[in-house]
Amino acid sequence: MKIGVYFCNCGSNISDKVDSEQVRQVIETMGDVAYFKTNDLMCSDDGKAFLHEDIAAENPDRIVIAACSPREHENTFMRVLTGVGMNPYLMQMANIREQVAWVTDDIGEASLKAATLIKGAVKRVGFHKPLEKKSIDMSPDVLVIGAGPAGLKAALTIAETGRKVVIVEKRPVIGGQPVLYEEVFPNLECAPCMLEPMLNDILHGEHAVNIEILTLSEVVELTGFYGNFIAKVKKTPRYVDLHQCIGCGECIGVCPVDVKNECNNGLDGRKAISLSFAGALPNVPFIDMSACLRARDEECRLCEQSCPLGDGIILYGDVQETVERHIGAVIVAVGASLYDAGLIPKLGYGRVPDVYTSIEFERLLSSTGPTGGQLTTRSGRQPKSIAIIHCVGSLDANHKEYCSGVCCQSAFKFNLMAGHKLHETRIYHLYKELVYPGKEEFFLYKRARENPNAAFIRYQNIDRLMITEEEDGIMIENTLSVDGSIKADMVVLCAALAPAKDTGKLNEVLDTTADTYGFFEELHGRLDSARSKVRGIYIAGACQSPMNIQQAITQGMAAAGYVLSGLVEGKQLDIEPITASVDTDRCSGCRVCMLLCPYRAIGFDDDSRKSSVNEVLCQGCGTCVAACPAGAISGNHFTNEAIYAEIEGVLA
Amino acid sequence: MSEDTLLDTAEGFEPKIVGFLCNWCSYAGADKAGGSQKSYPPNVSVIRVMCSGRVDPQFVLKAYSAGADGVLILACHPGDCHYKEGNYMAMQRHRILLRMLSEHGIDSARCRFDYVSAAEGDRFIEILTEMVDTIRALGPMVSDNTVGNKIMVKRS
Numbered sequence: 001m002k003i004g005v006y007f008c009n010c011g012s013n014i015s016d017k018v019d020s021e022q023v024r025q026v027i028e029t030m031g032d033v034a035y036f037k038t039n040d041l042m043c044s045d046d047g048k049a050f051l052h053e054d055i056a057a058e059n060p061d062r063i064v065i066a067a068c069s070p071r072e073h074e075n076t077f078m079r080v081l082t083g084v085g086m087n088p089y090l091m092q093m094a095n096i097r098e099q100v101a102w103v104t105d106d107i108g109e110a111s112l113k114a115a116t117l118i119k120g121a122v123k124r125v126g127f128h129k130p131l132e133k134k135s136i137d138m139s140p141d142v143l144v145i146g147a148g149p150a151g152l153k154a155a156l157t158i159a160e161t162g163r164k165v166v167i168v169e170k171r172p173v174i175g176g177q178p179v180l181y182e183e184v185f186p187n188l189e190c191a192p193c194m195l196e197p198m199l200n201d202i203l204h205g206e207h208a209v210n211i212e213i214l215t216l217s218e219v220v221e222l223t224g225f226y227g228n229f230i231a232k233v234k235k236t237p238r239y240v241d242l243h244q245c246i247g248c249g250e251c252i253g254v255c256p257v258d259v260k261n262e263c264n265n266g267l268d269g270r271k272a273i274s275l276s277f278a279g280a281l282p283n284v285p286f287i288d289m290s291a292c293l294r295a296r297d298e299e300c301r302l303c304e305q306s307c308p309l310g311d312g313i314i315l316y317g318d319v320q321e322t323v324e325r326h327i328g329a330v331i332v333a334v335g336a337s338l339y340d341a342g343l344i345p346k347l348g349y350g351r352v353p354d355v356y357t358s359i360e361f362e363r364l365l366s367s368t369g370p371t372g373g374q375l376t377t378r379s380g381r382q383p384k385s386i387a388i389i390h391c392v393g394s395l396d397a398n399h400k401e402y403c404s405g406v407c408c409q410s411a412f413k414f415n416l417m418a419g420h421k422l423h424e425t426r427i428y429h430l431y432k433e434l435v436y437p438g439k440e441e442f443f444l445y446k447r448a449r450e451n452p453n454a455a456f457i458r459y460q461n462i463d464r465l466m467i468t469e470e471e472d473g474i475m476i477e478n479t480l481s482v483d484g485s486i487k488a489d490m491v492v493l494c495a496a497l498a499p500a501k502d503t504g505k506l507n508e509v510l511d512t513t514a515d516t517y518g519f520f521e522e523l524h525g526r527l528d529s530a531r532s533k534v535r536g537i538y539i540a541g542a543c544q545s546p547m548n549i550q551q552a553i554t555q556g557m558a559a560a561g562y563v564l565s566g567l568v569e570g571k572q573l574d575i576e577p578i579t580a581s582v583d584t585d586r587c588s589g590c591r592v593c594m595l596l597c598p599y600r601a602i603g604f605d606d607d608s609r610k611s612s613v614n615e616v617l618c619q620g621c622g623t624c625v626a627a628c629p630a631g632a633i634s635g636n637h638f639t640n641e642a643i644y645a646e647i648e649g650v651l652a
Numbered sequence: 653m654s655e656d657t658l659l660d661t662a663e664g665f666e667p668k669i670v671g672f673l674c675n676w677c678s679y680a681g682a683d684k685a686g687g688s689q690k691s692y693p694p695n696v697s698v699i700r701v702m703c704s705g706r707v708d709p710q711f712v713l714k715a716y717s718a719g720a721d722g723v724l725i726l727a728c729h730p731g732d733c734h735y736k737e738g739n740y741m742a743m744q745r746h747r748i749l750l751r752m753l754s755e756h757g758i759d760s761a762r763c764r765f766d767y768v769s770a771a772e773g774d775r776f777i778e779i780l781t782e783m784v785d786t787i788r789a790l791g792p793m794v795s796d797n798t799v800g801n802k803i804m805v806k807r808s
Contacts, residue, residue, distance in 0.1 A: 098686025622706030
């Protein structure tokens with residue numbers, strides 16, 4: 001084997017401290033070392049040209065470059081090797097700048113240490129094998145789970161590039177949580193006006209042809225890996241043709257069945273065939289078969305008979321089906337839920353009639369809500385006073401330790417919206433902390449403070465608040481203080497945001513992970529918050545962490561960015577060659593590797609009882625290599641042989 | 653061991669130490685120490701691995717049998733591992749390895765596991781200097797037990 005050693009002076013950074021002649025004398029005596037050459041600045045254009053020409057002339061089997069840290073210029077030199085037609089993995093760098101020249105005072109000691117590290121590199125490089133980047137076919141199409149702001153923005157961004165996007169939404173409507181709101185913080189913008197252009201782009205826009213929306217659907221299985229996932233989606237029947245129905249609502253008027261409207265938190269009723277609320281999109285009703293008379297074998301066809309388009313729009317024969325989609329990546333954007341205020345029983349939620357959650361209150365304020373936007377108590381009176389309780393379940397070790405960051409904004413918004421509707425109504429803000437960061441968010445706080453009917457009262461511990469029903473209203477007692485009680489006609493609980501109900505189940509289906517609080521876990525909190533720990537599965541919006549609409553939209557676009565840069569239409573997916581591989585002859589099938597792999601990159605064949613590494617998912621950490629009791633797994637470029645040789649080299 | 657004998661064993665002895673450093677945190681931390689151009693003892697030869705989780709206990713044994721007087725394994729801080737949890741594996745393996753080394757009469761101080769982040773150049777120097785001082789005080793590997801040199805290293 002012919003090994004060439006290149007010694008870089010790094011201007012004088014290295015040569016001031018390391019005597020290349022002393023090093024040469026040691027290294028040239030090593031077997032396999034064919035030559036030892038110095039260069040003044042190998043990373044410069046002249047230096048790279050020298051390296052290129054010299055490799056072409058010498059035609060070595062392996063080279064060692066003694067220079068700066070490989071973290072600095074390994075890629076630079078690998079590109080030179082590729083350019084000259086030498087496999088870039090047949091090179092090893094010895095770090096004689098950061099770890100020798102710059103940190104060793106004595107020239108003799110520095111030269112000796114440099115020689116030691118180069119010996120290790122020379123020994124090691126003999127075991128390097130040529131490695132090739134592989135590439136595989138992939139699908140540029142994407143599955144988006146959840147049709148809220150984050151998911152829809154991601155879907156639209158991707159669809160605009162001509163790719164196919166499948167949106168899976170469990171509810172019959174798209175738009176997520178904000179479609180239920182009348183106005184949004186921080187500027188009291190009309191929520192439907194803000195969202196509808198985006199929803200219409202999704203449904204009927206220029207790129208809508210690229211978007212398939214599966215409502216009343218859920219992902220039940222995901223197999224494969226980045227670039228080539230197969231998703232199975234269970235579709236619950238809508239019983240109405242999504243494409244032909246014109247949304248006139250004739251069928252709703254004739255339906256004889258009344259049930260509670262879950263979309264308005266049961267505060268009003270709806271028919272068995274209904275829209276979730278006026279203006280819901282897609283503007284196509286659905287039949288709730290659990291309520292429909294036909295489910296009780298009654299031969300009711302009133303909705304079908306009322307349809308002005310005739311037969312074939314109402315589809316009583318619609319059945320549940322499971323469809324498969326081949327996609328390259330998945331964006332999870334399933335949002336969050338409110339923390340269950342019932343878990344703090346003293347607050348009276350579910351027991352005292354006019355205690356509402358913030359989302360129920362949003363519906364009371366909404367013109368499409370159960371009262372048509374009239375702010376009244378359950379008994380139909382105008383409230384003389386409303387108590388808005390902040391931090392319900394937040395910043396509390398017994399409930400949720402974090403601050404959701406959005407509830408104060410909702411609370412201030414309620415103050416203003418209620419004030420617009422009822423000019424005399426007193427509004428109490430009971431808070432533990434007030435939070436309003438950002439360049440716009442102070443505005444609502446300021447307005448709420450300026451409201452002459454508003455009072456701000458700080459409490460220490462939510463468990464000390466006791467809410468009870470009295471004849472003339474609701475009593476809110478602060479049990480810590482003798483005079484700490486107020487009366488109100490309505491109470492609004494601004495609860496923390498918590499993971500949505502099915503988050504755990506979806507995590508299992510996708511094989512992704514949950515964080516301490518049950519949210520989808522990001523790859524890195526600051527650098528990669530839109531990526532899950534599984535390659536090709538991205539997370540956006542409040543399913544990753546409590547966040548507002550702006551943040552959710554931004555994260556949706558971030559997820560779309562990962563997809564667009566990673567899966568490029570017409571190109572293959574590159575696979576890095578530094579991965580682990582299993583020698584199946586030696587594999588005993590113990591599966592220790594599978595338990596350790598942080599990327600779920602190791603599969604197991606039940607027939608052959610052997611493990612195998614998925615090169616697309618493997619990130620090359622080598623944890624499984626070190627753990628395999630049979631020594632059956634090797635790590636490319638970091639093989640045991642190469643590392644043993646380096647150990648021997650530096651100790652020789 | 654009295655102070656005199658300690659001096660005896662240390663006289664003229666330059667410890668040979670092998671350091672296994674993960675690419676993303678500890679190796680970067682060592683580079684950071686280089687960037688600050690502070691001098692430290694030249695006794696540690698660093699071998700870069702992508703993750704501390706790659707450090708097979710056999711690497712450590714191999715280092716002893718090839719003449720190392722001490723081994724240093726440096727990893728990302730808990731929670732910071734580039735590969736999520738390789739550093740936890742390394743930490744657990746190190747604990748088990750220490751039990752085994754003591755059965756062979758190898759002082760546990762000869763195999764140190766610690767955390768160095770990419771920002772902690774000074775911490776790297778501190779750990780390295782402590783390690784060199786510790787090994788210098790312990791003396792050459794052969795002096796505490798010859799068994800250390802007889803450990804067979806499985807080559808795969």
